[in-house]
Amino acid sequence: MATRADPRLLSNLKKYGAADISACFNCGNCTAVCPLSQGNDAFPRRMIRYAQLGMKEYLLSSKELWLCHHCGECSETCPRRAGPAEFMAAARRYAISSFDPFGLARRLDRSVVSIAAVILILGVLFAAVLLWESQGIPEGMTAGFSTAAMLDFVPFEILHDAGIVLFVLLGVMALITFLNMFWAMTHSPVPGNVGKPPEGPGMFPAQAALKAVLRTISDVILHSSQRDCGQDQTSRRPLLIRRWFVHLCIMGGFLGLAAATILDYLFKDPDLHVMPWHPIRLLGILSGVICTYGVTVAILPRLKKTKPGSLMSARQHYYSRTAPFDWLFLGLLWIISVTGFVLTAAIYMPVAGSWLYVVFLIHVILAMELLILMPFTKFAHVIYRTVAIWFQNFRKFRVAAD
Amino acid sequence: MSTIPSETDALVIGGGIAGLQAALDLAEQGYQVAVVERQPSIGGAMIRLSKVFPTLDCASCITTPKMAAAAHHDNITLLTYTEVDSLTRQNGGFTARLTKKPRFVKEDLCIGCRLCEYACTSSMEDEFQGGYSGLRAIHIPFSNAIPQVALVDENACTLCGQCISSCPTDAIDLEQKPQTLEIQAKTVIVATGWKLTPIDAKPQYRGDSIANVISPLQMERLLAPHGPYGRVLRPADGKVPDSIAYVQCAGSRDATLGVPYCSRVCCMYAIKQAMLLSGAVPLADITIYYMDIRTFGKGFEEFYQNAKAMGIEFIKGKVARITENPDRSVKLRFEHIDGFGQVEERQHDLVVLSLGMLPGDNPGRMLPIETGNDGFVMLPHAKDAPCNTGVEGVFVAGTATGPKDIVDSIVEAGAAATEAAIYMKQTGITSNKSESRVL
Numbered sequence: 048m049a050t051r052a053d054p055r056l057l058s059n060l061k062k063y064g065a066a067d068i069s070a071c072f073n074c075g076n077c078t079a080v081c082p083l084s085q086g087n088d089a090f091p092r093r094m095i096r097y098a099q100l101g102m103k104e105y106l107l108s109s110k111e112l113w114l115c116h117h118c119g120e121c122s123e124t125c126p127r128r129a130g131p132a133e134f135m136a137a138a139r140r141y142a143i144s145s146f147d148p149f150g151l152a153r154r155l156d157r158s159v160v161s162i163a164a165v166i167l168i169l170g171v172l173f174a175a176v177l178l179w180e181s182q183g184i185p186e187g188m189t190a191g192f193s194t195a196a197m198l199d200f201v202p203f204e205i206l207h208d209a210g211i212v213l214f215v216l217l218g219v220m221a222l223i224t225f226l227n228m229f230w231a232m233t234h235s236p237v238p239g240n241v242g243k244p245p246e247g248p249g250m251f252p253a254q255a256a257l258k259a260v261l262r263t264i265s266d267v268i269l270h271s272s273q274r275d276c277g278q279d280q281t282s283r284r285p286l287l288i289r290r291w292f293v294h295l296c297i298m299g300g301f302l303g304l305a306a307a308t309i310l311d312y313l314f315k316d317p318d319l320h321v322m323p324w325h326p327i328r329l330l331g332i333l334s335g336v337i338c339t340y341g342v343t344v345a346i347l348p349r350l351k352k353t354k355p356g357s358l359m360s361a362r363q364h365y366y367s368r369t370a371p372f373d374w375l376f377l378g379l380l381w382i383i384s385v386t387g388f389v390l391t392a393a394i395y396m397p398v399a400g401s402w403l404y405v406v407f408l409i410h411v412i413l414a415m416e417l418l419i420l421m422p423f424t425k426f427a428h429v430i431y432r433t434v435a436i437w438f439q440n441f442r443k444f445r446v447a448a449d
Numbered sequence: 450m451s452t453i454p455s456e457t458d459a460l461v462i463g464g465g466i467a468g469l470q471a472a473l474d475l476a477e478q479g480y481q482v483a484v485v486e487r488q489p490s491i492g493g494a495m496i497r498l499s500k501v502f503p504t505l506d507c508a509s510c511i512t513t514p515k516m517a518a519a520a521h522h523d524n525i526t527l528l529t530y531t532e533v534d535s536l537t538r539q540n541g542g543f544t545a546r547l548t549k550k551p552r553f554v555k556e557d558l559c560i561g562c563r564l565c566e567y568a569c570t571s572s573m574e575d576e577f578q579g580g581y582s583g584l585r586a587i588h589i590p591f592s593n594a595i596p597q598v599a600l601v602d603e604n605a606c607t608l609c610g611q612c613i614s615s616c617p618t619d620a621i622d623l624e625q626k627p628q629t630l631e632i633q634a635k636t637v638i639v640a641t642g643w644k645l646t647p648i649d650a651k652p653q654y655r656g657d658s659i660a661n662v663i664s665p666l667q668m669e670r671l672l673a674p675h676g677p678y679g680r681v682l683r684p685a686d687g688k689v690p691d692s693i694a695y696v697q698c699a700g701s702r703d704a705t706l707g708v709p710y711c712s713r714v715c716c717m718y719a720i721k722q723a724m725l726l727s728g729a730v731p732l733a734d735i736t737i738y739y740m741d742i743r744t745f746g747k748g749f750e751e752f753y754q755n756a757k758a759m760g761i762e763f764i765k766g767k768v769a770r771i772t773e774n775p776d777r778s779v780k781l782r783f784e785h786i787d788g789f790g791q792v793e794e795r796q797h798d799l800v801v802l803s804l805g806m807l808p809g810d811n812p813g814r815m816l817p818i819e820t821g822n823d824g825f826v827m828l829p830h831a832k833d834a835p836c837n838t839g840v841e842g843v844f845v846a847g848t849a850t851g852p853k854d855i856v857d858s859i860v861e862a863g864a865a866a867t868e869a870a871i872y873m874k875q876t877g878i879t880s881n882k883s884e885s886r887v888l
Binding site: 081084238 | 651653698702703704705740765766767768769770782783784786789790791792
């Protein structure tokens with residue numbers, strides 16, 4: 048089968064952050080040093096080779112892009128200092144852009160100005176919608192700050208309807224990007240990849256697909272592959288700051304908050320003031336604490352500057368290359384977590400002030416932005432990684448079951 | 450001692466194959482030459498080798514006659530176990546300050562009978578034999594060392610005094626102190642050579658902690674006819690290895706080790722050792738893991754093709770991780786690039802890390818010549834004057850300028866000798882007349 052080569056692929060990838068990758072001389076050290084590379088699920092070198100040869104379809108349809116958790120060990124040991132880990136991160140961002148038909152991800156990746164503009168435009172838009180029927184900041188503040196006061200400021204009906212519209216929009220866009228990736232994966236030209244099940248007797252496809260779904264859910268919840276990632280394995284850092292644990296905190300906290308919000312609307316009058324030990328509220332508070340902890344621990348080491356060109360440890364490699372694209376996701380998440388925390392605290396404490404309503408507005412607007420931008424930011428890995436892990440499991444079941 | 454000349458025509462720093470060749474080439478032309486060698490014996494790295502590529506000649510059969518020729522030459526003075534502290538330019542020539550390290554044995558009295566060795570009560574590791582055999586604290590460095598004079602290792606000696614009473618010539622003097630010497634020379638040839646990349650340079654290879662992961666010089670000794678075991682055994686448990694692997698580029702072409710350059714000899718010495726191993730351990734499987742094979746010299750490519758035809762397996766892929774199995778065999782993890790690029794793990798009984806060449810000494814510390822980022826001597830006119838250092842009257846030969854093989858080192862030594870001779874002729878220096886001594 049003829050392969051279409053894209054001569055601009057490598058230079059395009061460099062714009063996404065794979066600056067040093069031309070130095071690669073294909074020794075394979077990165078692949079062999081990676082604890083997640085097993086058998087034929089081998090990366091990063093094969094991905095780098097695809098990029099060097101302009102094999103765009105091969106690169107984009109490689110599930111291996113998403114099996115990497117960027118521990119940085121390959122970059123630390125690369126004989127050419129070609130930064131294979133940074134290449135993988137850049138290739139993932141390139142893939143996010145490629146699967147996004149709206150061109151938004153590419154803009155967000157390339158320029159800080161675009162990020163600021165998008166945040167601002169969406170912010171003004173959401174503020175206008177939310178405050179359309181606002182009764183303004185309650186006067187006198189004698190009643191203090193409460194759930195009910197917040198919902199006077201931003202009417203519940205508007206919040207509710209805006210939320211539904213937001214989720215429908217998000218659903219449509221996420222589905223489009225998901226289908227784009229799924230189509231690429233199932234039509235992959237990579238021999239022996241997901242699109243072409245290997246020879247020999249395998250599990251019935253539907254059965255394998257279902258089993259793969261179950262295995263993928265458990266993989267995602269248990270962080271099975273990230274726990275094997277080199278950096279956490281070798282560094283023996285305390286559990287509380289291991290990357291997989293921090294990620295689990297962020298993910299778990301986020302899901303907990305989402306669940307609390309949904310349950311709140313389903314089983315309780317949102318206007319109603321409840322004590323912190325009310326089960327739904329308790330879930331929200333705990334999730335908020337866990338999520339804030341996770342995001343903070345993820346951000347802190349990224350603030351440290353390393354000297355360019357110096358020999359870096361895997362960990363420094365990982366943190367030193369945090370791009371605006373990464374900050375967009377982490378930053379939004381952090382501000383949302385912290386403002387949510389402040390608001391919850393304010394409800395139960397004798398404080399009041401008009402600033403709390405501003406905090407509430409920022410909290411809601413940024414949460415809406417985080418959600419609507421999901422397919423175009425780092426957040427999109429929720430879709431892509433999950434799909435890639437599913438394909439990996441699907442293939443395993445197809446081969447193994449005989 | 451009165452036998453050390455206070456002046457000479459040429460001072461050669463380093464008594465390896467390049468230094469000896471340069472010294473012989475100058476001495477044959479009638480110049481007086483002093484060779485300063487840091488080690489207790491001349492011969493350098495080459496005298497440790499078993500055979501040389503691509504001809505499979507016996508290394509000591511080439512080196513020993515050169516060593517003997519230098520030792521017996523009327524115009525050559527050997528200063529072994531001596532360090533150059535500084536070299537300063539004076540009156541158009543050079544003044545070298547040397548420190549002669551104490552052997553604790555009087556060189557003019559020692560007859561090399563080894564009775565002291567038999568009497569000695571303490572022992573130490575024999576570095577010459579790769580650490581695989583032992584030496585007495587008082588010893589002659591190795592069997593074909595020149596000069597055949599004993600020395601005492603300060604750290605191993607217990608000062609028991611047995612050697613003193615056993616010596617038939619009363620040569621042993623445990624009170625000996627370092628001796629400072631000064632030599633005037635008209636020209637200097639730097640031949641300070643190379644050293645191996647440390648075996649623990651790449652932590653993922655764990656060369657310092659796995660006994661069956663060895664250096665190529667250790668393998669040379671296992672293969673040498675007068676090696677530590679007399680045959681090839683793996684060091685951890687003395688098993689005859691059934692499978693032996695070479696990990697290429699283990700000490701060069703790796704920016705993380707600070708050695709981005711190619712050491713030029715590793716491909717060929719690995720192939721050479723693999724060939725010798727097929728003779729020494731005929732039933733063993735031999736595998737060479739490489740990034741790419743660089744066989745650029747005369748007869749090198751044919752040598753490589755012969756090795757392949759002999760059944761030596763070549764696998765493209767840089768080994769990334771080495772671990773030890775409970776049975777003391779060694780596991781290599783690599784990407785099989787010639788296959789589908791799949792990650793594989795293979796076990797071998799014995800693994801040789803093909804380590805690279807680092808500069809042996811820093812000549813810049815003793816004389817004002819420039820060295821590059823890699824530590825090797827810089828050549829300001831590499832094309833038209835490849836042996837000139839940039840300091841007038843100081844020439845350089847062999848691996849002091851960068852990694853190279855024996856043939857190239859010897860060629861360069863001849864060139865440096867010629868340059869030095871021309872320099873002396875042009876500056877109107879006539880040769881001294883003085884007696885030669887082996888010290």
